[in-house]
Amino acid sequence: MTQPTPAHERDHEDVPDSSTLMGLLHVLRKSHMELVGEDAAHRRFKEVATRGDARRYIEELMPHMAEEREKRRRHRHGGGK
Template identity: 50%
Template sequence: MSQNSAPDRRDDEPLRDGTSLMAYLHVLRKAHIALVGRERAHARFRQLATRGHAKQYIEELMPLLLAERAKHRHRRGHHGRP
């Protein structure tokens, strides 16, 4: 877990299928596959077992995904607009 996130009493709870968190993680995995390839993304995704792992995964991926989105927007001429 990063130093930026506060510990949560639920961090040790296992991830459960059918939750909105799992749905979100699958969306992130799809984006991660596009960035690093299927094998690397799946290997990292398989490490997720708890809510704390999920939090760390999100914290790792979001800066990469946001940077990629910014590059894409820059190429398309959307400078500075959300």
């Protein structure tokens, strides 16, 4: 019988510079800069070194990105707020 694999067993691994994950992180950083400014976004992005850091960064930013997307969608469709 094999042991179940922990959901985040690779959290300690570094994020490779040339990986798809790093590409995604750079896209998120660019969007984050639009929301909070370049300095704040860069400071937060510098904390990402491992896959676990990346997961937490994505989990932290995605609700803000979704909220901003919804605001823009409502504005485009005449919702105002």
